[in-house]
Amino acid sequence: MPSARIPDDLVKSGGGRIVLVVLDGLGGLPHPESGLTELEAARTPNLDALAARSSLGMLLPVAPGVTPGSGPGHLALFGYDPLETVIGRGALSALGVGFELEAGDLAVRLNLATLDEEGRVVDRRAGRPSDEVGRAAVERLRDGLREGVELPEGGEIFVEHEKEHRAVLILRAPGLDDRLRDTDPQTEGVEPNAPEAQDPAAEDASRILARVLRRAREILSDGDPISGVLARGYAVHQGLKGLDERFGLRGVAIARYPMYRGVARLVGMEIAGPPSSDEEAVELLGRGLEDYDFHFLHHKAPDARGEDGDFDAKVASIEAADRWMEGVAALEPDVLVVTGDHSTPAAMAYHSWHSVPVLIQSRWARPSAKTFGETACRAGDLGILEARHLMALCLAHAGRLEKFGA
Amino acid sequence: MPSARIPDDLVKSGGGRIVLVVLDGLGGLPHPESGLTELEAARTPNLDALAARSSLGMLLPVAPGVTPGSGPGHLALFGYDPLETVIGRGALSALGVGFELEAGDLAVRLNLATLDEEGRVVDRRAGRPSDEVGRAAVERLRDGLREGVELPEGGEIFVEHEKEHRAVLILRAPGLDDRLRDTDPQTEGVEPNAPEAQDPAAEDASRILARVLRRAREILSDGDPISGVLARGYAVHQGLKGLDERFGLRGVAIARYPMYRGVARLVGMEIAGPPSSDEEAVELLGRGLEDYDFHFLHHKAPDARGEDGDFDAKVASIEAADRWMEGVAALEPDVLVVTGDHSTPAAMAYHSWHSVPVLIQSRWARPSAKTFGETACRAGDLGILEARHLMALCLAHAGRLEKFGA
Numbered sequence: 001m002p003s004a005r006i007p008d009d010l011v012k013s014g015g016g017r018i019v020l021v022v023l024d025g026l027g028g029l030p031h032p033e034s035g036l037t038e039l040e041a042a043r044t045p046n047l048d049a050l051a052a053r054s055s056l057g058m059l060l061p062v063a064p065g066v067t068p069g070s071g072p073g074h075l076a077l078f079g080y081d082p083l084e085t086v087i088g089r090g091a092l093s094a095l096g097v098g099f100e101l102e103a104g105d106l107a108v109r110l111n112l113a114t115l116d117e118e119g120r121v122v123d124r125r126a127g128r129p130s131d132e133v134g135r136a137a138v139e140r141l142r143d144g145l146r147e148g149v150e151l152p153e154g155g156e157i158f159v160e161h162e163k164e165h166r167a168v169l170i171l172r173a174p175g176l177d178d179r180l181r182d183t184d185p186q187t188e189g190v191e192p193n194a195p196e197a198q199d200p201a202a203e204d205a206s207r208i209l210a211r212v213l214r215r216a217r218e219i220l221s222d223g224d225p226i227s228g229v230l231a232r233g234y235a236v237h238q239g240l241k242g243l244d245e246r247f248g249l250r251g252v253a254i255a256r257y258p259m260y261r262g263v264a265r266l267v268g269m270e271i272a273g274p275p276s277s278d279e280e281a282v283e284l285l286g287r288g289l290e291d292y293d294f295h296f297l298h299h300k301a302p303d304a305r306g307e308d309g310d311f312d313a314k315v316a317s318i319e320a321a322d323r324w325m326e327g328v329a330a331l332e333p334d335v336l337v338v339t340g341d342h343s344t345p346a347a348m349a350y351h352s353w354h355s356v357p358v359l360i361q362s363r364w365a366r367p368s369a370k371t372f373g374e375t376a377c378r379a380g381d382l383g384i385l386e387a388r389h390l391m392a393l394c395l396a397h398a399g400r401l402e403k404f405g406a
Numbered sequence: 407m408p409s410a411r412i413p414d415d416l417v418k419s420g421g422g423r424i425v426l427v428v429l430d431g432l433g434g435l436p437h438p439e440s441g442l443t444e445l446e447a448a449r450t451p452n453l454d455a456l457a458a459r460s461s462l463g464m465l466l467p468v469a470p471g472v473t474p475g476s477g478p479g480h481l482a483l484f485g486y487d488p489l490e491t492v493i494g495r496g497a498l499s500a501l502g503v504g505f506e507l508e509a510g511d512l513a514v515r516l517n518l519a520t521l522d523e524e525g526r527v528v529d530r531r532a533g534r535p536s537d538e539v540g541r542a543a544v545e546r547l548r549d550g551l552r553e554g555v556e557l558p559e560g561g562e563i564f565v566e567h568e569k570e571h572r573a574v575l576i577l578r579a580p581g582l583d584d585r586l587r588d589t590d591p592q593t594e595g596v597e598p599n600a601p602e603a604q605d606p607a608a609e610d611a612s613r614i615l616a617r618v619l620r621r622a623r624e625i626l627s628d629g630d631p632i633s634g635v636l637a638r639g640y641a642v643h644q645g646l647k648g649l650d651e652r653f654g655l656r657g658v659a660i661a662r663y664p665m666y667r668g669v670a671r672l673v674g675m676e677i678a679g680p681p682s683s684d685e686e687a688v689e690l691l692g693r694g695l696e697d698y699d700f701h702f703l704h705h706k707a708p709d710a711r712g713e714d715g716d717f718d719a720k721v722a723s724i725e726a727a728d729r730w731m732e733g734v735a736a737l738e739p740d741v742l743v744v745t746g747d748h749s750t751p752a753a754m755a756y757h758s759w760h761s762v763p764v765l766i767q768s769r770w771a772r773p774s775a776k777t778f779g780e781t782a783c784r785a786g787d788l789g790i791l792e793a794r795h796l797m798a799l800c801l802a803h804a805g806r807l808e809k810f811g812a
Contacts, residue, residue, distance in 0.1 A: 058789070062810060063412070064788075064795035064799050064802075065412065065795065065797075065798025065802035066798065066807065066810050067802065067808075067809045069809050347770070353802045354770075374787070378787060383789060
């Protein structure tokens with residue numbers, strides 16, 4: 001099992017409560033004038049007070065140089081090796097649009113494409129349509145696929161738009177296998193491939209998918225520029241061992257955006273709310289504190305403002321988080337962790353590979369500075385650490401791990 | 407494939423230009439009087455100015471405590487795990503003497519040995535001859551092997567002297583296999599073993615090698631102290647996936663010494679020059695800047711002066727490098743990396759296992775100090791990092807990696 005590096009059988013059945021606050025895209029790059037990152041430039045009295053009572057460090061989200069999407073970024077924070085936890089691009093796409101994947105679902109990445117009247121591929125990406133045009137085509141597809149496709153008993157089809165020419169199809173039926181040939185021929189002027197089974201076990205999936213794709217072609221055939229779909233990147237979602245089984249944690253997620261609830265559900269967390277404001281999120285956290293061992297609170301704004309390329313707005317979003325952080329600290333959980341799932345430097349206006357500050361506040365912290373920021377955390381007690389190891393530290397600080405060996 | 411830890415399919419087809427300057431043996435140990443290492447004692451205004459705009463860190467060449475030769479040291483810098491990239495001792499020996507190995511070549515490490523008239527081993531190392539004596543024997547061998555050995559069509563034999571009693575034999579012929587018995591009996595007073603095939607696939611190689619060794623014995627039989635050879639450490643060179651295939655990089659090496667051109671060629675780089683001075687090396691770099699994505703510039707002097715055990719001369723060699731570094735920086739590559747392949751502390755007069763300072767200068771750096779040296783780099787943003795991860799960081803800073811996952 002892909003995992004935090006904890007020897008078997010160390011997890012105790014009880015222990016302290018852990019609150020993990022993820023300030024999405026927290027890490028940044030220095031402003032050319034001040035030399036301070038967004039977090040360092042922000043006035044954060046509450047985070048600084050926490051830092052003074054915390055072990056500090058920097059988390060490497062995935063591996064050196066690797067820029068994670070939110071899926072891998074969060075899986076790592078939850079103690080799963082994001083390089084070994086193969087969720088499949090289709091599944092990640094489904095998660096990315098907030099779809100609630102179930103174990104056994106076959107997720108398929110779709111290209112919305114332009115096909116000519118003979119069914120040959122004219123443009124594999126339909127001229128990279130706008131999100132609006134892409135979404136409209138997906139809605140026609142979704143409506144059309146409700147009828148006219150014969151599915152096994154209990155079978156279901158879902159289609160979700162992702163971005164521009166990208167969408168994801170989810171087939172839910174018993175016994176699906178993902179060893180299928182891509183229908184995307186990777187070139188133009190030829191017809192799409194049939195989704196042939198590349199293993200006898202995938203015959204059923206091949207038959208169903210062929211039917212779905214035939215029907216999709218009918219639905220879209222008169223569209224312009226989107227007149228067909230190409231399928232690639234199949235993945236049957238295996239399901240993951242949850243936090244309960246792996247770490248003995250009853251978990252709950254408090255997140256305003258569906259993607260993050262999706263990743264939390266993947267690892268077996270329950271969902272509270274969802275809240276409609278950060279204040280409501282803190283209130284939900286307080287109300288459920290006694291009911292769960294592990295509380296994941298997700299805050300999107302620093303990533304969004306970073307992606308806008310707006311340094312000052314990202315600073316302001318961190319200052320806003322600092323204000324409600326006072327309420328989180330006042331709940332006095334046994335372990336309070338604040339970090340991000342990756343960096344989103346305003347200078348790059350995009351996720352990046354740079355390491356992310358982390359604080360772990362508990363009775364057992366080894367503090368090293370009185371501020372929370374890249375410079376302080378770089379010199380902290382935890383050093384630079386792959387994010388997948390964070391969970392073991394949470395468990396340790398919560399008194400949830402036995403001694404290893406005699 | 408042994409590798410930097412980059413998930414599949416993240417490498418883009420384009421991006422910024424990367425210049426990697428290797429100051430061989432850069433890392434050092436503090437002088438007992440000043441407490442400064444060679445790099446810290448050197449006046450390096452250009453490197454310091456670069457450092458102020460760079461992410462800093464320390465590279466661990468192979469693994470804690472492991473002192474690398476130049477082969478593994480450079481393979482790591484190029485993104486190959488030096489512990490998993492088994493090139494074979496014979497192949498490394500061939501590289502070490504600047505031999506241009508091709509895929510399929512069978513490299514064999516030879517001991518120059520003393521045998522008695524009955525062909526029994528008297529001294530497995532021929533009394534550890536001087537380099538001069540060893541080299542002379544290898545030259546006789548090379549001349550003699552030109553004739554009198556029947557080889558398959560297109561077959562070739564090469565012999566290169568390595569050091570003292572060590573040499574390397576390279577057989578080039580189709581279909582060679584390295585599952586052969588060592589002829590070195592590892593003891594004295596007995597005859598060498600026959601190079602028996604230990605797998606049916608190695609029968610051809612066994613027959614050819616037996617002929618070569620019989621002829622070698624004839625050539626050397628009247629020599630003193632070197633009157634024969636013992637073979638061990640066979641390796642058919644598999645070839646490595648090159649930088650192009652793995653990282654989408656068209657690479658070029660600018661190196662005055664053959665060993666470094668050899669390692670670069672191994673990973674598919676082209677060779678510029680070779681230059682006859684450092685100034686010419688910088689000029690070559692500038693002239694080819696547009697033609698390649700990845701430029702490897704090798705500078706030998708700090709290692710050589712370190713091996714001399716001469717602290718001041720090593721300091722001077724680093725100061726000399728700093729002078730031409732101004733010209734490198736003036737080229738303004740998108741990513742400029744300066745590091746070493748290992749430490750060569752003058753106090754040890756030898757390669758060592760100690761970590762090596764590294765700077766990565768790009769638009770996306772997170773600077774932390776205004777000087778380049780062990781003390782500054784230790785507190786840098788990159789932390790202490792295995793050298794094999796450097797390439798992923800180079801690619802990231804050059805904008806050459808896609809985001810991982812949704």
